[in-house]
Amino acid sequence: MSEFDKLMQGGSKRKDVEKRQVNRAQIRKTLLWTLGISFLLTIIPPHIGLLVFFPALIFSLIYSAREWMG
Numbered sequence: 001m002s003e004f005d006k007l008m009q010g011g012s013k014r015k016d017v018e019k020r021q022v023n024r025a026q027i028r029k030t031l032l033w034t035l036g037i038s039f040l041l042t043i044i045p046p047h048i049g050l051l052v053f054f055p056a057l058i059f060s061l062i063y064s065a066r067e068w069m070g
Contacts, residue, residue, distance in 0.1 A: 024067070031060045 034056045041049030 027063070031056065031063065035060060 035053070038049050038052035038056055042053050043049070
């Protein structure tokens with residue numbers, strides 16, 4: 001089995017790659033929490049939630065497009 005096949009099955013063991021993956025997971029988690037809370041705020045007092053929800057939604061769409069592109 002080549003080194004590439006091993007890497008594709010097990011993932012990278014380098015510290016910088018693991019740190020990057022942890023950081024990206026934390027960013028995704030924070031974005032989801034922000035979107036969820038701001039969406040709930042749009043139901044109760046709409047003007048407050050909209051100020052947070054739409055910018056967070058736009059940022060999350062840009063972030064997901066960036067992640068998708070590679």
